[in-house]
Amino acid sequence: MATKLDKVDVVVVGVGWAGGIISAEMAKAGKNVVALERGEHRERSDYIGQKDELKYDSRYEIMQPLSSDTVTSRSELDETALPIRTREQMQLGFDVGGASVHWAGATYRYWPYDFEMRSKTIERYGEDKIPEDMNLQDWGITYEEMEPYYDKWEKMAGISGEQDPLAPKRKNEWPNPPLKETPALKLFKDATSNLGLHPFQIAAGNMSQNYTNPDGQTLNACMYCSFCTRHGCDFSAKSDPLATVVPTALEHDNFELRTRAYVRRVLYDGGNKQATGVMYVDEETGEEFEQPADVVVLSAFAFTNNRLLMLSGIGEQYDPETRKGIIGRNFNGQYNSAFHGARGYFKNKRFNLYMGAGALGAAVNDYAADNFDHSDLDFIGGGAIELRQYGDAAIKSNYIVPSDTPRWGKKFKENSLFYAYRGLHIWYTSTVMSYWHNYLDLDPNYTDEFGDPLLRATYKFGDNERNIGKFGVEKCREIMEEMGADIVEEDALPEEFDHVYAGGHYTGGVVMGDDPETSAVNNYLQMWDVDNLFVVGGSAFPQFGSHHPTPTIGALAYRAAEGIEKYMNEGGQLAKAKTKSHKA
Amino acid sequence: MVDKDQNKGHTEEPENASRRDFLKKSGYAAGGVAGGLVLGGLFGQFDTAEEGANSDQVEQLQNARTFFKRREDFETLAYASERIYPEDENGPGAIKLGVPYFIDKQLAGYYGYNAKTYMKGPFQPQKSGEYGLQTKLNRGEVFLHGLRKMQEVSQKDFGSKFAELEGEQQDEILRKFEANEIKLKGVQSSIFFELLRQTTIEGVYSDPVYGGNKDMQGWKMIEYPGPRMGWANEIDAEEFLSKEPMSLKEYQGGNL
Ligand SMILES: Cc1cc2nc3c(=O)[nH]c(=O)nc-3n(C[C@H](O)[C@H](O)[C@H](O)COP(=O)(O)OP(=O)(O)OC[C@H]3O[C@@H](n4cnc5c(N)ncnc54)[C@H](O)[C@@H]3O)c2cc1C
Ligand code: SF4
Numbered sequence: 001m002a003t004k005l006d007k008v009d010v011v012v013v014g015v016g017w018a019g020g021i022i023s024a025e026m027a028k029a030g031k032n033v034v035a036l037e038r039g040e041h042r043e044r045s046d047y048i049g050q051k052d053e054l055k056y057d058s059r060y061e062i063m064q065p066l067s068s069d070t071v072t073s074r075s076e077l078d079e080t081a082l083p084i085r086t087r088e089q090m091q092l093g094f095d096v097g098g099a100s101v102h103w104a105g106a107t108y109r110y111w112p113y114d115f116e117m118r119s120k121t122i123e124r125y126g127e128d129k130i131p132e133d134m135n136l137q138d139w140g141i142t143y144e145e146m147e148p149y150y151d152k153w154e155k156m157a158g159i160s161g162e163q164d165p166l167a168p169k170r171k172n173e174w175p176n177p178p179l180k181e182t183p184a185l186k187l188f189k190d191a192t193s194n195l196g197l198h199p200f201q202i203a204a205g206n207m208s209q210n211y212t213n214p215d216g217q218t219l220n221a222c223m224y225c226s227f228c229t230r231h232g233c234d235f236s237a238k239s240d241p242l243a244t245v246v247p248t249a250l251e252h253d254n255f256e257l258r259t260r261a262y263v264r265r266v267l268y269d270g271g272n273k274q275a276t277g278v279m280y281v282d283e284e285t286g287e288e289f290e291q292p293a294d295v296v297v298l299s300a301f302a303f304t305n306n307r308l309l310m311l312s313g314i315g316e317q318y319d320p321e322t323r324k325g326i327i328g329r330n331f332n333g334q335y336n337s338a339f340h341g342a343r344g345y346f347k348n349k350r351f352n353l354y355m356g357a358g359a360l361g362a363a364v365n366d367y368a369a370d371n372f373d374h375s376d377l378d379f380i381g382g383g384a385i386e387l388r389q390y391g392d393a394a395i396k397s398n399y400i401v402p403s404d405t406p407r408w409g410k411k412f413k414e415n416s417l418f419y420a421y422r423g424l425h426i427w428y429t430s431t432v433m434s435y436w437h438n439y440l441d442l443d444p445n446y447t448d449e450f451g452d453p454l455l456r457a458t459y460k461f462g463d464n465e466r467n468i469g470k471f472g473v474e475k476c477r478e479i480m481e482e483m484g485a486d487i488v489e490e491d492a493l494p495e496e497f498d499h500v501y502a503g504g505h506y507t508g509g510v511v512m513g514d515d516p517e518t519s520a521v522n523n524y525l526q527m528w529d530v531d532n533l534f535v536v537g538g539s540a541f542p543q544f545g546s547h548h549p550t551p552t553i554g555a556l557a558y559r560a561a562e563g564i565e566k567y568m569n570e571g572g573q574l575a576k577a578k579t580k581s582h583k584a
Numbered sequence: 585m586v587d588k589d590q591n592k593g594h595t596e597e598p599e600n601a602s603r604r605d606f607l608k609k610s611g612y613a614a615g616g617v618a619g620g621l622v623l624g625g626l627f628g629q630f631d632t633a634e635e636g637a638n639s640d641q642v643e644q645l646q647n648a649r650t651f652f653k654r655r656e657d658f659e660t661l662a663y664a665s666e667r668i669y670p671e672d673e674n675g676p677g678a679i680k681l682g683v684p685y686f687i688d689k690q691l692a693g694y695y696g697y698n699a700k701t702y703m704k705g706p707f708q709p710q711k712s713g714e715y716g717l718q719t720k721l722n723r724g725e726v727f728l729h730g731l732r733k734m735q736e737v738s739q740k741d742f743g744s745k746f747a748e749l750e751g752e753q754q755d756e757i758l759r760k761f762e763a764n765e766i767k768l769k770g771v772q773s774s775i776f777f778e779l780l781r782q783t784t785i786e787g788v789y790s791d792p793v794y795g796g797n798k799d800m801q802g803w804k805m806i807e808y809p810g811p812r813m814g815w816a817n818e819i820d821a822e823e824f825l826s827k828e829p830m831s832l833k834e835y836q837g838g839n840l
Contacts, residue, residue, distance in 0.1 A: 049836040051811030054790035065700035073715065082715045085702040089716035180820050223814025235814075350824035354808055355815035391815075394789035394808035407762075408668040408781050409755065417674055420806050421824060446704060499715050 002279055002288035008032040010564065011278055011293035013263045013308070014300030016098025017550060018536040018557045020241035021153075022297050024215065024248040025561035027255035031568070034291060035249070036261035036280055038300075039064070039095030042242060047232035053393035056231050060087035062102045063230075064094035069448035071303055073499040075460040077320055077437065082499075083446045083454060090501045093301060096259060097232070097241045099504045100550070104229035104358030105205025105238055107159050108384065108547035109150050109555075111369035112143035112168065114431075117543065120370060121380055129380060133462060135330050135434045136380075137542040140514035140575070141523040146555055147171065153554035154203075157239035158211040158219050161203025166365045176208045179222065184351045184424055185362040188387040191482035197364040202386065204359030205239030205550075215248040226391025228358035238358065260284050263304075264452060266296055266312040266533065275314070275533040281450070295532045295564055299557070302333075302539040306440045306509040307455040315510075315520055315529055318439050320458070326520045327510060328440035331457060332432050332544045334505035336494045337465035341385065341427035341476030344485025345402055350421040356391025363387070367428070367475055368546040379467040381431030383546045385476055387424060397421065402487050426479060427491070428472025432544035433464045440509045460497050469493045505549055507538035512556075514578040522575035524563025525556060531572060536560045647685045647795065651692035651724060658684060659747045660731045665784040667754050675805045676798070678784055686787030686796030687727070696724035712775045719771045723779060729768050730761065730776030737766060791832040803829040811835040 009031040012019045019035060026033045055061045070090050074081035084090040093099025113120050118136045121129055130136050151172055161174035178201035181189075189199040206222040213219070222237040236243040249255045260283040267276045267290060277292035298305045309315055309327050318329035363384040365371060374380055392400075398416045400423035405415040443456035473490045480488045513519025516528040525540055527533045536557050538549050545552065563574050652658040662684040671677030678684070690696055705720065712718040719726060737757050738746040746754060760766050762781075764774035787796030789806065797803060803810055809827035812835070818825055 049832075051835060052791060052832055054786055054794055058786055058790070059695060066702040067700055068702075070702040082708060082711055082718060083702050083704070084716060086717050087700065182820055183822055222816070224816050224819040225812065225814040227811065352815070352818065352821060352825055355819050360819075394803055394806050395786055397806060397808065398785060398789055408758075408784075410670050410672055413669055413672060413674065413677075417806055420808075445706065 002290045004290045005292070007277070007292040007294070008034050009293065009568070010034075010295045010297060011036065011291050012297045012299060013278060014038075014098065014298070014304060015096050015241065015246065015257065016093055016100040016299070016301065017241055017245075017554050019297070019299035020097070020100070020245035020249065021156075021554060021557035022299055022534075022536060022561050022564070023255060023257075024245040025558070026564065027249040027252035029565055030254060033249070033255045034293070035255070035257050036263050036278065036291070037096050037257065037259050038262040038283065039098075039259065041257070041259045042095045042097055042101065042232065044232075044234060044236055044242065047234040050231065050234065051225065051227040053227075053395050056227070057393065058395060060091060060230065062094070062232065063087050064092040066090060067449075069454055071501065072443040072446050072454050072456045073501075074456070074458055075497055077458060080445065081443055081456045081458070083443075084499060084501060088502075089499065091504060092303065092501075093504070096246060096257065098301065101232045101240045101242055102230050103205070103240070103504065103550055104388075104390065106359040106361065106386070106388070106548045107154070107157075107161065107203040107205055107551050109167070110143070110146075110545040110547065110552050111371075113369040114545035115139045115141055115143050115146065117381070124370065125374060125380075129374070131463065133435050133437070134464065135436055135518070135542075137330065137434075137511070137513055137518055139523070139542055140512050140519065141559075143168065145523075146552075146559075149555035149558040150551060152558045153551060156213050156215060156244055157205055157554065158207055158213055159203050159205060159239060159551075160208035162201050164200045164365055165198040166368075166371055174203055175213075176211055179204050179206060179208050179357060179360050180224075181362075182352070182355075182360070182389055184353070184389055185360070185387060187424075187483050188362045188426065188479070191479055191484075192364045192385075195479065195482055197366045197479075199362055199364050202359055202361040202363050202388075204357065206357045206359050207237045207239075213244060215244065217244045217247055219243055222357050224355055224357045224360070224391070226354060226356050226393065228356070229390055261289075263300065263308065264311065264450060266298070266308055266314060267292070268312050268314050268530070270313070273530050275530055295534065295568065297534045297536060297560070297564065299536040302507050302509060302537055303440075303455050305535050305537055305539040307442070309510065309535070310440075310442050310455070311452055314533070315527065317441055320437055320439055323436055326516075326518075329518075330434035330508045330511045330542050331438050331440045331459065332434045332508040332541065333538075334429070334432050334503065334544055335459070336498045336500060337432060337461050337469055338383070338430045338505075339427045339503075340469050340473050340491040340493055341425065342473065342480040342491065343423055343425045343489045344480040344483055345419055345487040345489075346422045346424070346484075347486040351424070353389065353392050353421045354397065356389040358390060359388075360390070361386050361388035365546075367472070377467075377471065379464045379471065381433070381464065381468060381546065383429035383431060383468075383472065385426055385428055385472070385479065387426045403489055424480070424483070424485070426476045428469075428476060429547055430465075430468045430472050431546055433462055434508060434543045435462050466493065505538075505544065507541040507544055507549060510535045510539040511542040512540040513542060514575070516577050522573065522577075523559070524566070524574045525560040526563055526567065526574055528573070528577065531567065534560050534564055647682065649685075649688050651688045651696060656735065656745075657728060657731045658688065659745075660734055661687060661727070661780075663747045663754060664731075664734065664758060664780060665787070667751060667758055668781055668784045669788050670751075676801055678788060680798065681788050681802055682796045682798040683784055683787030686790070686794055687783045689795045690783060690786075691724040691727055696722060696727075698722040709770050710772070712772055717775070719775070721770045726771050726776050726779060729771060730773065730780065733766060733768055733773070734761070793832050800829045800831060
């Protein structure tokens with residue numbers, strides 16, 4: 001039997017950006033908060049002296065071990081899904097800070113178009129532009145409404161950037177100036193300028209200078225140490241929860257962080273439509289606990305957010321056969337349809353590519369969102385074209401070779417030694433749409449260490465993913481040619497989803513909107529059905545916007561925190577449901 | 585330690601002359617690991633003949649098989665990894681870089697025993713590749729199955745041990761595994777090959793603490809400098825900067 005604990009005001013499940021922000025805001029507001037995190041407590045000293053490519057980049061040491069649970073995957077409705085067993089193929093955040101510690105830091109706001117993709121597409125191109133099988137939806141919030149939350153997140157995180165010439169004019173400057181420019185970035189900027197495009201330095205969650213955020217947390221200038229993405233920062237120079245919102249929350253006695261606490265259920269009173277708390281297991285003793293709370297916040301990343309609702313029987317499970325139900329619907333994310341482009345190899349030039357930082361890079365947004373005319377194109381949406389300089393170590397550098405290189409043996413060795421630091425890759429961070437046939441539910445065959453079903457993902461590309469991919473590759477080739485590479489190669493586009501969950505951009509399933517028939521949460525991320533349950537994170541994305549997701553997750557978390565306070569003061573639903581204005 | 589002065593660029597032979605001569609004479613450097621050399625002798629020579637009782641000895645004491653029980657399995661592994669990353673005029677190959685010991689150590693730890701891998705059934709090993717690793721076998725077992733099958737194919741096709749074949753013959757066998765033309769129990773031969781290839785490359789280029797990349801020679805060949813506090817002062821440099829590598833041990837501040 002579970003031990004019942006004393007009731008608190010707010011219980012938060014999972015402590016990455018989303019859970020960290022809610023924790024900090026609720027703690028500052030004087031609420032009694034307990035945050036439950038399945039992994040261990042982490043601090044900066046865990047990352048000192050850890051610049052080790054094998055451990056972190058090849059073995060994914062910072063990611064969730066999959067020995068207990070993973071996600072199962074399939075493409076077709078009549079297939080048996082298989083569990084994704086290794087961390088090469090399933091990368092999930094773990095420990096305090098979650099994936100928000102090992103993210104790279106590339107920071108973009110979504111565009112006004114991204115939030116109103118359905119309305120604005122119809123407005124400009126007519127309803128016929130939207131394919132039958134696509135569940136294209138507005139977010140129930142506009143860019144204008146999101147702007148103050150973006151601003152708040154960027155200041156808390158200390159983002160280093162410059163105004164993107166095509167983006168809406170910023171009300172406030174980025175809190176820090178952009179990172180340094182390297183020869184590779186300059187080459188990209190010059191080439192794209194020559195082509196009439198509008199390059200800028202990517203905004204970065206790596207500090208360009210020492211910075212103190214509005215909560216009083218201090219971050220240090222980035223060292224360009226190269227062990228950044230997939231690693232924790234040992235200099236507190238990366239915008240991450242461990243350097244910001246977690247210490248802010250911990251400054252308050254009314255906040256408690258419990259680690260190795262694996263949440264298995266939301267306790268739900270179906271009669272009153274109220275969440276009454278959560279049930280979790282202490283992973284160090286195996287003991288079960290019930291933590292009652294007035295407000296329950298799920299911020300355990302898209303997959304767990306979906307799974308916990310399903311395991312707890314909250315909301316109606318989406319069924320693709322009938323196309324009814326909400327939870328698990330509009331599962332999306334950037335998998336292997338995105339991040340293709342062109343590679344260039346420079347025979348007479350070597351770049352210092354072993355140096356870098358997670359978000360060091362340059363981009364153009366001429367082909368993002370609806371910044372270009374789609375009238376004659378066979379897709380909607382867009383993305384940035386980026387050149388990134390992460391800082392590659394030796395194993396990674398060794399694989400950067402022209403495609404006619406054999407995969408092993410003498411010639412492989414020769415080419416990999418010659419081409420190291422001579423290869424640049426630019427890619428398109430393209431939109432991903434949602435379709436009626438892509439969804440999440442509970443797997444009928446595979447279970448976790450407690451015998452609970454794993455989450456099952458059913459996912460395949462739509463035509464939009466294939467067509468936008470082709471477009472992106474062509475544009476990237478033009479740029480790479482202008483950059484003057486001796487060998488220019490287009491990336492091969494995949495036929496189908498490859499069941500690799502790398503890069504952490506997995507979203508949807510508990511989506512936001514203004515219509516309870518097509519969304520699970522309102523624009524405060526409060527569940528339509530359950531007033532005191534907030535589901536925060538990328539799970540709220542109805543489809544994937546033009547860019548990396550995290551700033552939007554952070555901004556939505558600030559929005560949700562405001563909503564939780566409002567709910568605690570006033571009660572009830574915070575947003576009005578609108579009757580549906582479009583087909584379900 | 586060896587080669588402080590011997591590694592000026594990746595085109596330079598990072599071995600001293602007498603050892604190079606030894607290799608040539610023994611048929612090692614030419615045409616792969618050809619003809620008749622037994623591994624014990626080979627490793628024995630490499631480990632002791634020339635370096636003698638210097639600081640390297642500590643490292644040597646750390647190089648013994650702990651995962652592979654049968655010497656023959658280890659021998660097959662060593663010669664196979666050498667074909668994947670061979671010695672050439674740029675520098676040493678997998679064997680001299682310690683790659684077989686690197687793989688042995690990896691397989692003896694959590695990675696080899698799949699401790700952080702989801703291992704519940706039912707299993708559909710034939711779906712490996714399409715869905716990543718789907719075997720009931722852990723990585724260590726995959727290696728044992730694969731290496732023993734390589735031996736078997738070698739005897740059947742060429743009438744002798746894998747280790748004693750000509751380089752080209754060894755490649756022929758490896759290519760069959762790569763193309764999944766060989767049947768193994770519980771795992772596709774191409775999955776085994778990919779693991780072999782991946783871990784070989786990792787052994788060449790990961791920090792020496794894991795048992796490969798001997799004396800950072802892998803890094804020297806590819807001009808990778810290893811971990812540093814950071815590159816804030818050099819990040820915008822116009823020219824390529826070739827630096828002497830630093831190991832994780834040195835980066836962490838040496839001994840306690
Ligand atoms: C290699 C990599 C690079 C990336 N780079 C970028 C980038 O440059 N730009 C960008 O925008 N995005 C990037 N991302 C994506 C980014 O990491 C995520 O969008 C972001 O971290 C999500 O934050 P979150 O708070 O929703 O989830 P997380 O930070 O993952 O936090 C979720 C937490 O919940 C915990 N949890 C899960 N289940 C339970 C449970 N049952 N009980 C208790 N706790 C639980 C987890 O352990 C975890 O700590 C990257 C991702 C990866 C993998
Ligand atoms: S590159 Fe900068 S932000 Fe990234 S880990 Fe290194 S010091 Fe930290």
